Amino acid sequence: MSDTRILDKGTPPERFARGWHCLGLADSFGDGKPHRIEAFGGQLVVWQDTQGGLNVLDGYCRHMGGDLTQGTVKGDEIACPFHDWRWGGDGKCKAIPYARRVPLRARTQKYPTAIRNGQLLIWHDVEGSAADHDLLPPELPGVGTDEYTDWTWEVVPITDSHCRELIDNVVDMAHFYYVHFSFPTSFRNVFEGHQATQFMESKGRPDMTGGYGDAELFLKSEATYYGPSYMINWLDVDYKGFETEVILINCHIPTGPDSFTLQYGITVKKPEGIDDKTAAYISKKYAEMFGGGFLQDVHIWKNKVPVQNPLLCEEDGPVYQLRRWYEQFYVDRADVQPEMVDRFEFEVDTTKANEYWQEEVAQNLARKAADEKAADEAPTSTESDTPSVMTGT
Amino acid sequence: MASFVPTSADTLEDQRLYTSARLTDVACLDCLARVGVKKNSDHHTSIQWSREAREACPELSRRDGRGRDHHQGCPRLSASIESAVREGKVDIGAEDGY
Ligand code: FES
Ligand SMILES: [Fe+2]
Numbered sequence: 001m002s003d004t005r006i007l008d009k010g011t012p013p014e015r016f017a018r019g020w021h022c023l024g025l026a027d028s029f030g031d032g033k034p035h036r037i038e039a040f041g042g043q044l045v046v047w048q049d050t051q052g053g054l055n056v057l058d059g060y061c062r063h064m065g066g067d068l069t070q071g072t073v074k075g076d077e078i079a080c081p082f083h084d085w086r087w088g089g090d091g092k093c094k095a096i097p098y099a100r101r102v103p104l105r106a107r108t109q110k111y112p113t114a115i116r117n118g119q120l121l122i123w124h125d126v127e128g129s130a131a132d133h134d135l136l137p138p139e140l141p142g143v144g145t146d147e148y149t150d151w152t153w154e155v156v157p158i159t160d161s162h163c164r165e166l167i168d169n170v171v172d173m174a175h176f177y178y179v180h181f182s183f184p185t186s187f188r189n190v191f192e193g194h195q196a197t198q199f200m201e202s203k204g205r206p207d208m209t210g211g212y213g214d215a216e217l218f219l220k221s222e223a224t225y226y227g228p229s230y231m232i233n234w235l236d237v238d239y240k241g242f243e244t245e246v247i248l249i250n251c252h253i254p255t256g257p258d259s260f261t262l263q264y265g266i267t268v269k270k271p272e273g274i275d276d277k278t279a280a281y282i283s284k285k286y287a288e289m290f291g292g293g294f295l296q297d298v299h300i301w302k303n304k305v306p307v308q309n310p311l312l313c314e315e316d317g318p319v320y321q322l323r324r325w326y327e328q329f330y331v332d333r334a335d336v337q338p339e340m341v342d343r344f345e346f347e348v349d350t351t352k353a354n355e356y357w358q359e360e361v362a363q364n365l366a367r368k369a370a371d372e373k374a375a376d377e378a379p380t381s382t383e384s385d386t387p388s389v390m391t392g393t
Numbered sequence: 394m395a396s397f398v399p400t401s402a403d404t405l406e407d408q409r410l411y412t413s414a415r416l417t418d419v420a421c422l423d424c425l426a427r428v429g430v431k432k433n434s435d436h437h438t439s440i441q442w443s444r445e446a447r448e449a450c451p452e453l454s455r456r457d458g459r460g461r462d463h464h465q466g467c468p469r470l471s472a473s474i475e476s477a478v479r480e481g482k483v484d485i486g487a488e489d490g491y
Contacts, residue, residue: 008401164397190464192447199464222461234461308397309404312411314433314487320411327397339412343442343453345466349434 010308012162012257016040017329018125019194019227020136022251024263025153026120029054034078036069038157038255040124044111045069049076055089056122058109062093118144118151119249119265121230127332135194137226140247143267148247149279151265152287156294161301163229163252163260167326169297169393170198170225171317173348177357179296180390181208182219187350189318191325192343197224200391207364216240223392228329229253233392245269246286250392264290293390315353318346410491416441417484419477423469425449430474433487438474440466 023029023037023046035046036059043059045068057078059069066082073079077086077094086095091110093102111122112131117140123131142148169175173187186201204217216239223233233248249265268283270276310319321344328340399405416429416439426449429441447453452467477483 006401006403008399008404010400010404011398013397188464190466192442195463197464222464224463308399309401309407311490313490314437316490318411318439320408323397324408324412330397338444342444343440343447345438345440345442347436347438349436351434351436 008308017228056111149283153265156262187348221391422473
């Protein structure tokens with residue numbers, strides 16, 4: 001009885017992570033209208049001022065709680081739909097057209113902003129610290145120029161899961177085989193400071209094909225979280241000897257204690273001798289593939305329980321160390337412990353897993369061939385569209 | 394203030410086992426870094442650095458940590474670990490998954 005392993009579900013954190021969070025492509029906020037972003041248990045209002053700068057404030061007016069995302073941009077300010085109070089990007093109320101003067105205390109929550117790689121990021125910290133620009137993700141050389149395709153950008157709201165489930169995937173070698181039908185041959189993690197990296201080499205599972213899934217598909221992937229929510233994933237794809245360089249951004253905004261908005265973007269380095277239209281098409285195809293991959297994860301998350309005490313085998317990645325790293329964003333700055341940020345490296349031994357998976361794939365292929373032979377008289381085409389490229393998460 | 398709070402005391406023991414049990418001290422043969430090493434098998438390696446060790450490593454200090462090479466370890470330290478393994482100073486094998 002006492003030998004039975006108990007799942008410790010623990011209690012989720014009461015706060016949202018400290019760090020830079022990406023709200024989406026900067027261009028999408030530049031139409032002169034207020035935009036609503038669900039975040040940190042509430043909502044934010046985003047708008048562009050006359051200088052072209054993007055501003056982010058708490059979405060509710062400090063006067064009587066009006067919804068600023070339903071307001072109007074007037075000059076540089078966002079005007080509340082309830083009584084027309086005008087709020088500036090610095091968080092101060094600039095004018096109350098029907099009043100003699102503006103109360104000195106008319107200040108609301110503003111979020112410091114930064115633009116990186118064509119995306120709008122904001123700094124969030126429950127302690128109210130100044131934005132730390134040293135922690136921003138790096139600029140990607142060449143991205144945003146003619147060398148790369150425009151970002152293909154997708155937004156997916158996720159409910160019933162804490163965003164730590166998404167983070168856990170950084171170390172989860174085996175799920176790539178079982179959930180995403182790709183075949184990791186090499187897998188490594190490094191955590192240090194505010195960065196957590198996954199390095200993976202993988203190939204497509206030929207027994208689960210469709211689209212790009214193929215024994216002739218090879219991937220080299222380097223994926224780094226810069227802070228709690230923004231991952232850059234560099235991908236070298238080799239498909240039948242045709243090499244493509246893909247960059248995937250995987251980021252999220254927590255919206256509640258067990259919900260978040262996933263966003264991901266794809267850009268492809270335009271291969272030589274390929275016209276822009278084809279390059280854009282390739283980019284869109286990859287986006288669809290990763291989109292399908294995320295949905296495979298989401299299905300798992302929705303149906304699993306949170307676990308504080310995962311039971312690991314020797315072939316698993318360093319879940320506990322990853323969570324120790326992730327914890328730094330959920331404690332006060334003064335409480336960040338050395339072990340949360342000290343460098344840690346982990347090389348997963350994929351030997352045994354690869355032996356077993358080779359065999360399983362071979363068996364599946366043999367069974368498939370036999371089935372197809374048997375069904376030859378009544379052919380039914382069942383083209384699978386299962387994505388078999390997935391990395392990072 | 395902790396964030397993800399375990400509800401069982403056993404979980405704290407699990408955290409200790411997976412993160413800090415069975416680490417062997419290995420010194421780099423080329424610099425002053427000393428790290429904690431665990432090898433569950435020939436191909437598995439776990440390396441726990443401290444701030445002091447990290448500052449002592451000239452190889453890692455050369456990198457700015459913002460590019461694609463972030464996952465690569467220090468080749469001198471790897472060589473030092475391999476030599477410690479050859480000399481039998483680092484046990485190879487796991488204990489019930491940790
Ligand atoms: S509630 Fe916004 S102006 Fe009154
Ligand atoms: Fe996944």
